Amino acid sequence: MNIGRRAASRYHRKRDRTRSHRCLERKASPARARSRHYSGTPAKNGFEGHHTVSIYNLLAHGKEFEKIPIHPNVLPVIEGVLDKECLISSLSFISIDPGEKAQPIHADDQIMPVAKPHVLFVCNSMWALTDFTEENGATRIIPGTHLADSSPEYGKHYDSIPAEMKKGSVLVWNGSLWHGGGANKSSARHYRNLVGHIDKKTPAQRLLGETRDFKSVWDLADR
Numbered sequence: 360m361n362i363g364r365r366a367a368s369r370y371h372r373k374r375d376r377t378r379s380h381r382c383l384e385r386k387a388s389p390a391r392a393r394s395r396h397y398s399g400t401p402a403k404n405g406f407e408g409h410h411t412v413s414i415y416n417l418l419a420h421g422k423e424f425e426k427i428p429i430h431p432n433v434l435p436v437i438e439g440v441l442d443k444e445c446l447i448s449s450l451s452f453i454s455i456d457p458g459e460k461a462q463p464i465h466a467d468d469q470i471m472p473v474a475k476p477h478v479l480f481v482c483n484s485m486w487a488l489t490d491f492t493e494e495n496g497a498t499r500i501i502p503g504t505h506l507a508d509s510s511p512e513y514g515k516h517y518d519s520i521p522a523e524m525k526k527g528s529v530l531v532w533n534g535s536l537w538h539g540g541g542a543n544k545s546s547a548r549h550y551r552n553l554v555g556h557i558d559k560k561t562p563a564q565r566l567l568g569e570t571r572d573f574k575s576v577w578d579l580a581d582r
């Protein structure tokens with residue numbers, strides 16, 4: 360599969376990776392700064408959590424957030440997976456407090472009534488604003504499940520592995536991949552940005568109360 364190989368290999372070269380970490384961190388940190396002034400409360404449901412604050416649709420919260428979904432180190436990979444001119448289906452900030460339980464395993468495309476496996480049309484990314492460790496709730500993934508012929512059963516336990524990564528890293532995944540936020544067993548708050556991109560021919564990915572203002576990456580990147 361063509362997943363923006365040149366962009367991906369550039370990203371993996373050590374010098375670039377170091378630079379990109381610093382750069383990604385700088386670009387994504389407004390979300391963390393803002394969270395200090397944000398008096399959000401957990402949604403208190405089984406999916407969004409009881410100790411997790413999510414701020415949805417960051418595009419409606421300030422121009423600075425526009426830099427995240429079109430970051431030059433990440434967008435070419437996303438566009439290599441989807442296509443040019445994909446839509447941004449969500450841009451969220453998530454802070455997970457100690458004591459949060461693991462999120463139910465799910466696939467981001469499972470609300471769409473399309474038989475599986477199918478052609479990829481959702482590609483999401485998780486931006487680590489703090490180190491992702493198994494202890495503090497790194498996203499849990501089940502490799503290979505993007506090829507499954509079904510979606511996970513809500514609330515069922517599945518063996519998964521933590522996507523541990525350093526602050527400033529970005530995890531990109533196929534929207535069919537089974538995954539979920541991990542439990543935060545540490546004593547510190549854990550921050551991340553969740554960015555969704557969908558193919559331009561596909562309707563909304565998530566309808567979790569976000570104010571939806573679909574923008575194409577072309578709008579933001581001024582192409």
Ligand SMILES: O=C(O)CCC(=O)C(=O)O
Pocket residue numbers: 453462485496497498499538539540541551553
């Ligand atoms: O926070 C995470 O690690 C995963 C979040 C997620 O998958 C979701 O909210 O849909």
